[in-house]
Amino acid sequence: MSSFDETTGSVPTTPLQSGEPELRDGSPARVGTIVWGLIVLALALLIIVSRLGLVALDGTYVLIGLMIGAGAALVIGGLLSAGGRDKDSSTGKS
16 A cells, blocks of 8 residues: 655655666667667558559568668667767776
């Protein structure tokens, strides 16, 4: 049962355990999240375009193109992220 403080209208928070990661405000989005979001958007747009009959698409070529683009974006984004992390790190770990 939680202890609700009626005077402040809030529930007291417990401090983080030693094994729990601390959440930072304003942390940047992960590269993988952005790339997978772009893949889903691209697939949705391609499905809409093909259903409208504007362009005839071959599913195999579309899938190959998306995988090549996603792989390249993940590798480049990871390299850029690793490069930026090394400069900001105070421990010297990469």
